[in-house]
Amino acid sequence: MPPRQRRSYDQYCAAARALDAVGDRWTLLIVRELLAGPRRYTDLHADLPGVSTDVLASRLKDMEQVGLASRRRLAPPASSYVYELTDRGRELLPVLRALAAWGAPELAERRPTDAVRAHWFALPLLGALGSSSEEGLLEVRLDEGEFHVWVRGGGEVSYGDGPAPGEVDAWVTLDAGTAVAVSRGELSFAEGVRGGRIVVVGEGAVAKVLREG
Incomplete structure (x- = not known):
C-alpha cells in the first residue's frame, strides 16, 4: 500500500514546514512518549489515553514517513517490535x-x-x-x-x-x-x-x- 499523502500548509516558512511534520493531533504526544525510550505499540496506546488505535497507527506511519521515528524488531526472546525516535525526532526535545x-x-x-x-x-x-x-x-x-x-x-x-x-x-x-x-x-x-x-x-x-x- 502506498504511503498516505500528507497534508501541507504549502507555505515556504520554517514554522509551517515544522507543523507539516508534527502539527497533527497526537503527534507531539507520541514524541513525548518516545523521548522516554523505545516503546511497543501496546505501551504507547496504554500511555496515550484517548487515542484510537487507527489514529495511533496512522500517526506512527506518518512519523516514519517524515523521518521522525523508526520501527525495529527486538532480538529474541522478545521478538516484538518497538518504535523509537530517529536523531531528527530526538531534536524535538527542546521543543x-x-x-x-x-x-x-x-x-x-x-x-x-x-x-x-x-x-x-x-x-x-x-x-x-x-x-x-x-x-x-x-x-x-x-x-x-x-x-x-x-x-x-x-x-x-x-x-x-x-x-x-x-x-x-x-x-x-x-x-x-x-x-x-x-x-x-x-x-x-x-x-x-x-x-x-x-x-x-x-x-x-x-x-x-x-x-x-
Whole structure:
C-alpha cells in the first residue's frame, strides 16, 4: 500500500514546514512518549489515553514517513517490535520542553477526567533536575510511578520511563502537587528541598548539588 499523502500548509516558512511534520493531533504526544525510550505499540496506546488505535497507527506511519521515528524488531526472546525516535525526532526535545514550560500555568487543579503518568512530569522538571554541572543518573519517584533522568552537565539532560537502568547517583522523591508547583514557577527546587516537599537521597556530587541548590 502506498504511503498516505500528507497534508501541507504549502507555505515556504520554517514554522509551517515544522507543523507539516508534527502539527497533527497526537503527534507531539507520541514524541513525548518516545523521548522516554523505545516503546511497543501496546505501551504507547496504554500511555496515550484517548487515542484510537487507527489514529495511533496512522500517526506512527506518518512519523516514519517524515523521518521522525523508526520501527525495529527486538532480538529474541522478545521478538516484538518497538518504535523509537530517529536523531531528527530526538531534536524535538527542546521543543517539547518549551511547550511544557508554556503550558505549565494551565496545570491548575487536576480534573476528574485527567489521566496522569509519572514520566509526564519529566519535561517540565528537566530544567530543575539538570541544573547541576555534575553528571549523574537520577531516579525520580512519585506516587504515580518513577522516571529517570540522565544529567550530562552543561544543561544536557534526557529522560526515560520507569526505574533507572543502572547505578543511581541520586533518588528524588516528591508528589505531583510539588512537581506542578515547581513546573509553574511557584516553588523552586531548592525551596522544595528545604521545606521537606522534595527529598533527595544519595552521596554523589549531583545529589549534593540538588540538596544544596
